Amino acid sequence: MIGCVKTSGRLAAVAVAGLLATLPACSQSDGRSGGAAGTRTGGDTLRRAAPGAVFRGGHPGAAGARDPYFPELGNGGYDVTHYALTLDYDPDSGRLKGTAEMTARATADLSAFNLDLLGMEARSATVDGRRAQLRHDGQELTLQPRDHLRKGAAFRSVVHYAGNPTSITHDNGWREGWLRTDNGAVAFGEPTGSMSWFPGSHHPSDKASYDIIVTVPEGVQAISNGRLLTQRTSGGRTTFHWRQDEPMASHVATVAIGSYDIRSSRTRSGIPVLSAIDTTAGVDEDGAVLGRFPEVMEWAERRFGPYPFSAAGVIVDQAADVPYALETQTRPTIPAGIFHTTNVVHEMAHQWFGNSVTPRTWRDMWLNEGFATYAEWLWTEDHGGASAQDHFDRNHAKAPDDDEWDFPPAEPPSASDISGQPVYVRGAMVLHMIRQAVGDEGFRALVRGWTLRHRHGHASTEDFTSYVEARAGRDLDAIWDSWLYGDGKPA
Structure with a gap:
């Protein structure tokens, strides 16, 4: 979650859409x-x-x-x-x-x-x-x-x-x-x-x-x-x-x-x-x-x-x-x-992403759900199933009008969108792009370092992108501009 996940085409839980900004x-x-x-x-x-x-x-x-x-x-x-x-x-x-x-x-x-x-x-x-x-x-x-x-x-x-x-x-x-x-x-x-x-x-x-x-x-x-x-x-x-x-x-x-x-x-x-x-x-x-x-x-x-x-x-x-x-x-x-x-x-x-490292505001929800969704991809990859790359390719093949491309994961347009598909799936795709940029071992070290740096604390999207670039030793604007903040389906 919001407990919502789609896995292997099975509705694990329906995203709580329609949340309103005011009670x-x-x-x-x-x-x-x-x-x-x-x-x-x-x-x-x-x-x-x-x-x-x-x-x-x-x-x-x-x-x-x-x-x-x-x-x-x-x-x-x-x-x-x-x-x-x-x-x-x-x-x-x-x-x-x-x-x-x-x-x-x-x-x-x-x-x-x-x-x-x-x-x-x-x-x-x-x-x-x-x-x-x-x-x-x-x-x-x-x-x-x-x-x-x-x-x-x-x-x-x-x-x-x-x-x-x-x-x-x-x-x-x-x-x-x-x-x-x-x-x-x-x-x-x-x-x-x-x-x-x-x-x-x-x-x-x-x-x-x-x-x-x-x-x-x-x-x-x-x-x-x-x-x-x-x-x-x-x-x-x-x-x-x-x-x-x-x-x-x-x-x-x-x-x-x-x-x-x-x-x-x-x-x-x-x-x-x-x-x-x-x-x-x-x-x-x-x-x-x-x-x-x-x-x-x-x-x-x-x-x-x-x-x-x-x-x-x-x-x-x-x-x-x-x-x-x-x-x-x-x-x-x-x-x-x-x-x-x-x-x-x-x-x-x-428990690591969302509960220990808690989003600073609800705009940072993709840091919860993107990581939890990518954890599913990593689990299947590590246990003889489809690789994270397979998951990435399968989702990227979806049509430009598919739900995954409705909005940038770091900028949901309204409260009703904070648990939308881009937050989950496109958020996971952002992480896969980072993994491609830094390599498997670099990515593993980056993730473990992130959970330790903000253990029992809070973090924003800006905290995360700054941290990743510091660990990578270079700017990753191409990823942020296209996958995290960009409108529509990235090339």
Whole structure:
């Protein structure tokens, strides 16, 4: 992903087209609750505030990170370092109660700051243990602390919220956010859906570590990112505590709730592997795909460098419940209908490209999907199948009016195009052109150096092209001009 991949003519997941640059154009599922201005809950009045409103004595942080496609996502004035999310979910009613504790550092003098939260009801909040004033307007939840926050100061906010989380439905009918399933729910966040189940700074440029604590009825399981620290049952309910130690962008955070067959192992390098297979999915009963998971991990480490996280695995859910695959960090989520080794390769490649090296903005999406698609080509090449050159030639032979040539991969024309075919396939073709320019060994070293240089950080297209030229020792304008930024089918 956006979990979307086309492999060997098989639709591995349909690109989430029709994404809109602003959320008001998105519809929400039935059962949404709260968040409306003028509602009194928990002793706080949630008042409608104009974006950028000035509070007495100072200025709030910006209400968005100014992403070129989703300008309202994320927030200015602070940098998040850790989230502690405590969730209680009832699968029968779809009701979620949550407490979101956010630890952050102020990057400006703040009289107030914003969080992204859509469709849930914020009941109360504190900043550094003192009651804060709440204002909720659409997706913008504004907290005004009793005392101003000074630039450089660490602070802790706590928001108590509840409701029936929304799914966000786009023009093409695809959904993201909190998706209810036959026996639970699964949370998909790319690119905007995480705001539907917890308040935070929901832009990929603001990564943090996470504790995710989920309580569900006894007999139901809750799977999330990272390592499972504890699992305890009391009073007919079970609490699962997951920890993601390494930085994570919110759009690849997940919770999967339901009935799962849990399979655990370790890689040769000692990474714990925990995979969860929906017991109603009827998939991989002989373990053929999961059996190759250690092989995929070891191959990827040889190709891309050391695995960047302290846990690994995969979540497989019913195809009817989960509309596409997504590279949820450490534990990708893949629908049962497309749970194939090639798709595991694609989503695991994202652990390096997208999750560890995260795009600076959504315009840089091709750095995620181009690399993950090229990883598929490399896998087949290294395992006796078609070479990457064969894949390149097959795609380049397509007609000039084919989807691959609709726009340059580094410049999608709109938010609805960030997961289009050029981002995936033409992005992979850019990488193949680089490989041709620097040679096989040079390319392997270049890729491994890239993942190490930006490990657990962010990178833009400009960062990448500068890095490649420095490693190549010459300019590669012919590649950038024709393949990365050029219009139409390159010669």
